Each structure stands twice: as C-alpha cells, then as structure tokens.
Amino acid sequence: NAGVTQTPKFRVLKTGQSMTLLCAQDMNHEYMYWYRQDPGMGLRLIHYSVGEGTTAKGEVPDGYNVSRLKKQNFLLGLESAAPSQTSVYFCASSPRTGGADTQYFGPGTRLTVL
C-alpha cells in the first residue's frame, strides 16, 4: 500500500511555463484535494474532487486547473506559472469529506518559479 504519492518531488519553472503535478492514491478514496503550503499560512485548499469526473474550487483556485479522469488520480495544472505560485504543494485523499474523516497526505512537491 503506497498510500498517496506525488510526482515530481521538486521542480523549478521559469515565469510563464506550464506544468502538471500528478497525485495518485491506492486507497479507493472518493475525495481528493490539492493544497499549497506557505510559511505561516498553514495549508490552503486549491481545488478538490468529490469523485471521478468532478472538480470544485477551494480557497485559492486562481491560476490552477485540475482534472480527475480516473478515481485514483488527481492532476493539478499550472498553465502560466508566476513567482507567487512558488510553494510546496500537497495532495490528500479521504473516504468522504467533512465530519471526522481523516485526510491522508502525499509527501509534497516543492515548486520554485523564477
């Protein structure tokens, strides 16, 4: 059981470049999430998905797009990277959302935009 995995672990982009972060989970969870972590701000929700083929905006969605074509995968895209998107990105999954459900996190992707 690998849990939640993220690819890549590190990436450096130039302003205006695009990239896709891949998240995969093998726990058959319905819900998946993308967060960004910035110093002193905790984790902020970018986008989330309540099931295959669905996506929704979180707290800070601007500049990002997502897709959930398969239940086990959740992709986060940056179409035109900006320095403000320099951050550590975490993917998480859970059986449901809200209530007492635990979210399971991946190891993170450290992105630097120059």
Added chain:
Amino acid sequence: AQSVTQLGSHVSVSEGALVLLRCNYSSSVPPYLFWYVQYPNQGLQLLLKYTSAATLVKGINGFEAEFKKSETSFHLTKPSAHMSDAAEYFCAVSGDAGNMLTFGGGTRLMVKP
C-alpha cells in the same frame, strides 16, 4: 464559517519538558478537530482527532489534546518532550459532512538537548 488560530508560530522546549501547543477555533456548527504533524521534508500525518466521543483525546507518540467547548480550544500536550518530536504541528477544524478542513498557520516545535 470556521477558522483556526494557533498561538505561537515557534515553540522551543528542552528535552524532557512539557510540550504545550495552543489551538483555538471558531465554528458555526459542532466541530471535529484534528492535530496533524509534519516531520521535515514529509507530508502531514494524523496525530489525533476529536470526534465528540470523549473530550480528552489520546494520539500517537504520547500526545493528547483536550476539547474545551467553553474556551473554544483544543490544545496539544505531551508530558515529556523527545528530540524526535521536533516537527511542525497543525491544528485543523471540520464541520459536518461536506465541510472542508480548515488549517491553522502551524507551530514549529524545537526540542533542545
């Protein structure tokens, strides 16, 4: 609406001393409360959670937290700090099913030998 405030972005204790990390929340519905821990260069993992079954919650690695509704608090404690406890700790709140998890800003715990 829900929010979490963690008092103290950095806390330093000596090995063997009491660990106290503070968390206050606001929620318009009865909350579910969580503490997650993040070790260096790793993702977050659940330390413990309050699900209304008991106000004193015990977690992994000797940590516990007490839910105090009157104080809207969920402080994390450990009687005796160990060097391996050095990490960043996040308090989070959730409401009923369908509510997203809201995180506090995090507290970095440093343990001195």
